[in-house]
Amino acid sequence: MINRELLDRFESIDDLPVCEELLGAYIEGRLRGSELREVERLVASDEALQELGGSYPMPTIFSTFLDVFYLDARFLPLADDSSIVSADLNDINLPTIPTIEEIQRMRFGKCTDEKAGPVHKFKQKSNIGDRFNNLT
C-alpha cells in the first residue's frame, strides 16, 4: 500500500529533457526527421539521457539466476514465458493502487499553500455548515 512517503518520492522525480517514451523511441530507432535531430541534439548535450540509453552488464548473482548477463539498451532481456515459474508469481501480492480520494487524503494530512486543493474543499464544506447553523 502506498504511503505519504512513497507519494512524496513519486512526486520528487523530475521530468527528463526528453520524455521516457520519446527517448525509448530514439533508442529503438523509431524516430525520423526533425524529431530525431532534436532528440539527438538533446541526448548529446545531456549526461543523464546518455546514461539512460546506455548498456551495462548484470552482476553474477542475477545473471546466474536469470540467465541474462547483459542489459543491452536496444535489445532488452525479457524472460521467456517458459522460464517463468508460475508458482513464484503466485506468491506475489500486487500492491494496492490508491484512488484519487486516498491520495488527496494523504495530501491533506500535511498540506502547504502549494498543495491547497483539499484544504480549500474542506473549508467550503465548513462554511456551508456554518451558514446552516447560523440559520437556526
Add this chain to the structure above:
Amino acid sequence: METANLNDRQIVQAILGRDTEVTKAFLYGRCMPLFAAIHSKYYTDCETPVELINEIYLYILTPHRQTLRSRLEDFGFRCSLAMWLKILTENYCRQLFARRIDIDENIDTAGDRYLPYEESLTANTRKLDMEDLRKILLMMPNPRYRRLIELRYVEEKSNEETAQLLGMTMANYYNKHRLAKAQFEAILRKEELL
C-alpha cells in the same frame, strides 16, 4: 499465463484493468531480468528486484494529483513497453539512489563489447587441459549454455551445427551464444584462467 502472445496495447490494457495474472506474468516474470539489472545497478532501498517492481508498479499506476491520470495511462506506445519501463525505472533509480559504480563496472560478466573475438575464446579454450575445462564447464550454472560451449568450443562445431544440435533457430542461437560465452568467460576470469 503467457504474455509473449500479447502485444503492448493488450498488456497495458490488462495492467490498467487490474488483471493480476497478466500483470504478474509481464512485470514480475518477463521483465524481471531488466528490473533485476537496474536493481543491481543502484543502491535502492528495495531489498529485492520484486520490491523494486512493486514500487514501480505503484509509480506507473498511481494517479498524478494534478492530471488525475497515471503514468501508464499516458503511455502512447511510441516505444516498446519494456523499453519505456526500463528508462522510467532507471530514471527513477538514478534520481533517488546512488549508483553502485565499482561493483557494476568491474564485474566480470561483460557483454559482447568487452569480450574477445570468438577466435580468441576458442584459443583460450584450447589452452586449458581437459580436466580444467571439465571443471569450468561444470561450474556453468546453465546446462544448456554448458552444452552450447561444449559443442562450439570444445567439439569445435560450426555455429550452424551447434544450433541444429541444440534445436535452436539461428536467431535464438546467436542470442544464447552471447549469453553462454559471457557465462563461460566470467568463470574463466574468476578462476584466473583468462
